[in-house]
Amino acid sequence: MSASCISEPISWLRLERFVLDGRDAAVAIHVASCAVCSACLAEIRSDVVALPPLVAPATPERKPWFNWRWVVPAMAAAAAAIVVLVIIGREPTRHEHVATIKGAGEVVVGVVRERAGTIRRDVTTFLPGDRWKVVITCAPGPSSLWVDVAVLDAAGIDYPLAPAQLSCGNEIVVPGAFEITGSAVNVVCARLDADGIPVREPPKPGDPGVACIMLSPERPAPP
Amino acid sequence: MEPARKADVAAQDPQGAYRSWGPALIRKADRILRSREDAVDVVHALFADLIPRWTTEMDLPYLYRAVTNRCLNVVRDRGNRARLLEREQSAAAPVGRVRLDDQIVGVGLIAALVDRLDDAHMEVLVGRFVDDFTQEELAEHLGLSRKTIGKRLDRIRDEVLKLRAEDAS
Numbered sequence: 001m002s003a004s005c006i007s008e009p010i011s012w013l014r015l016e017r018f019v020l021d022g023r024d025a026a027v028a029i030h031v032a033s034c035a036v037c038s039a040c041l042a043e044i045r046s047d048v049v050a051l052p053p054l055v056a057p058a059t060p061e062r063k064p065w066f067n068w069r070w071v072v073p074a075m076a077a078a079a080a081a082i083v084v085l086v087i088i089g090r091e092p093t094r095h096e097h098v099a100t101i102k103g104a105g106e107v108v109v110g111v112v113r114e115r116a117g118t119i120r121r122d123v124t125t126f127l128p129g130d131r132w133k134v135v136i137t138c139a140p141g142p143s144s145l146w147v148d149v150a151v152l153d154a155a156g157i158d159y160p161l162a163p164a165q166l167s168c169g170n171e172i173v174v175p176g177a178f179e180i181t182g183s184a185v186n187v188v189c190a191r192l193d194a195d196g197i198p199v200r201e202p203p204k205p206g207d208p209g210v211a212c213i214m215l216s217p218e219r220p221a222p223p
Numbered sequence: 224m225e226p227a228r229k230a231d232v233a234a235q236d237p238q239g240a241y242r243s244w245g246p247a248l249i250r251k252a253d254r255i256l257r258s259r260e261d262a263v264d265v266v267h268a269l270f271a272d273l274i275p276r277w278t279t280e281m282d283l284p285y286l287y288r289a290v291t292n293r294c295l296n297v298v299r300d301r302g303n304r305a306r307l308l309e310r311e312q313s314a315a316a317p318v319g320r321v322r323l324d325d326q327i328v329g330v331g332l333i334a335a336l337v338d339r340l341d342d343a344h345m346e347v348l349v350g351r352f353v354d355d356f357t358q359e360e361l362a363e364h365l366g367l368s369r370k371t372i373g374k375r376l377d378r379i380r381d382e383v384l385k386l387r388a389e390d391a392s
Binding site for chain 2: 008011013037047118140175
């Protein structure tokens with residue numbers, strides 16, 4: 001196809017709007033005499049897009065504030081949480097998901113949860129089967145950043161993702177995803193380094209170059 | 224550009240907006256990423272994020288800009304970049320109605336420039352050479368003066384020249 005429009009090409013946005021409402025007379029006149037823009041319009045009209053269903057984020061159900069059935073499992077989960085906190089030294093605070101890295105500045109670590117097709121960035125609770133991704137946000141620039149993700153729980157430490165080198169930007173996704181099993185609190189930590197692949201030492205929130213987020217189970221495991 | 228009547232109705236409700244504008248936005252993302260699968264992911268994730276904070280001001284041009292930003296984030300990720308560059312080889316050649324010094328702006332050039340230019344310049348690059356806006360339309364779309372658009376296009380051309388010089392040496 002020749003890519004030469006007879007004058008100034010009609011932007012794709014105008015063509016899309018013309019397909020939606022057909023009101024822009026200037027578009028109709030132009031495409032009547034311009035084969036290139038006419039072909040673009042035909043491309044839009046003939047395109048078939050399979051839209052995946054858009055599921056609204058789940059709203060929390062109202063539940064009775066107290067249920068004896070959960071007392072024992074809740075205490076078990078609390079004990080596990082205490083163990084995790086003892087292992088990692090202290091409880092992560094709100095700001096422990098931020099690390100300052102030489103060469104990249106302030107880096108914010110976040111998590112994205114996918115549950116039955118619903119993607120949420122604003123939650124830190126999990127159920128078995130949830131899939132998690134780690135995202136980082138830092139000021140765009142020429143430098144890149146190495147990220148190594150560790151997941152800690154009472155049983156130990158796991159590295160579910162390969163170390164990745166990323167360019168800074170808004171909510172850049174660390175390649176790969178992982179699941180969290182069990183009914184104990186988990187801490188997801190990212191060790192960040194602008195100079196190379198970070199050394200795999202057990203991370204602690206507050207360590208230089210480490211940013212962590214605590215993930216809690218939504219309900220304790222059945223007894 | 225006149226606002227679309229159908230579009231205004233859809234803006235009241237994110238589900239309706241998704242049904243009405245989703246295909247247009249996916250096509251737009253596809254033109255940047257040259258991958259329909261990634262384009263669908265970008266648009267779906269955008270609407271999923273916007274559902275809780277939807278307002279009637281989120282019209283098609285606003286979402287167009289949001290899709291540009293999200294696609295650029297996808298390209299910034301080096302893992303995605305390699306995959307997209309590979310897929311671009313098998314994708315149908317773009318029409319390229321508006322070219323940057325006779326060059327069609329594809330994933331390769333966007334990926335090369337995204338490390339050199341800030342978001343503001345990248346948005347102008349995509350608007351002019353992928354979305355095919357005129358400079359006047361682009362100024363209106365981005366809420367900038369025509370002069371600013373011109374300056375940013377000059378800077379983009381300078382960076383492309385530097386890239387070519389580096390490639391040649």
